[in-house]
């Protein structure tokens with residue numbers, strides 16, 4: 200009972216976070232507007248479109264995609280986009296959106312009072328992303344490699360982030376892009392202390408983990424706001440980075 204409440208609560212929070220109108224997510228005009236549209240900004244502010252132009256068969260993978268908004272954004276850059284997440288309910292929602300372009304849901308106003316709305320995707324690209332359930336720490340071995348791998352706010356939710364990071368040299372094509380965003384919110388509830396990538400020095404520890412296979416190309420601060428109810432919000436600042444996969448040696 201509690202689990203299903205918890206997962207419905209999270210599902211509606213993430214549908215709103217990814218697809219809500221600005222005034223639904225943040226109904227206060229003096230609230231932090233710079234935290235809106237995070238799953239769009241991780242893609243638009245970090246993907247280098249110039250280096251993709253020569254490829255007709257470009258492929259992108261969004262790991263820990265939740266309900267899928269960034270995967271839909273990636274279709275503007277790559278012909279084939281896949282999104283994966285550990286949560287079956289998030290993937291079911293993303294698949295519904297890919298099939299039907301809209302999904303009705305309710306979000307919390309206050310107490311047990313909800314507002315009905317619809318998540319909608321409008322895509323200019325011909326192909327929709329495909330979505331599947333997978334564990335980022337042990338991705339299927341037959342995925343192949345990608346021009347873009349995107350993972351936003353994922354690493355500090357994993358039981359062993361190194362297991363995910365160690366797969367990246369094989370997942371990103373030589374010359375391809377790795378887009379990471381993380382607020383480094385290390386919590387023992389998700390990641391045992393001995394698996395944290397640093398503490399106070401996480402940015403440099405992450406760079407150590409990714410070298411020598413990746414070279415840092417861009418770094419941006421990406422604030423985000425998640426609405427819990429009309430008067431309660433989480434505000435965090437993710438560190439957004441783009442890394443270029445160096446040539447194999």
Ligand SMILES: C[S@@+](CC[C@H](N)C(=O)[O-])C[C@H]1O[C@@H](n2cnc3c(N)ncnc32)[C@H](O)[C@@H]1O
Nearest residue numbers: 263264265284285286333334335336351352356
């Ligand atoms: C903080 S949310 C971020 C979601 C989305 N990328 C975003 O930026 O809104 C973390 C996501 O990682 C997923 N997740 C947690 N552990 C995972 C794992 N081992 N493998 C794949 N996804 C996982 C969760 O289900 C959730 O969708």
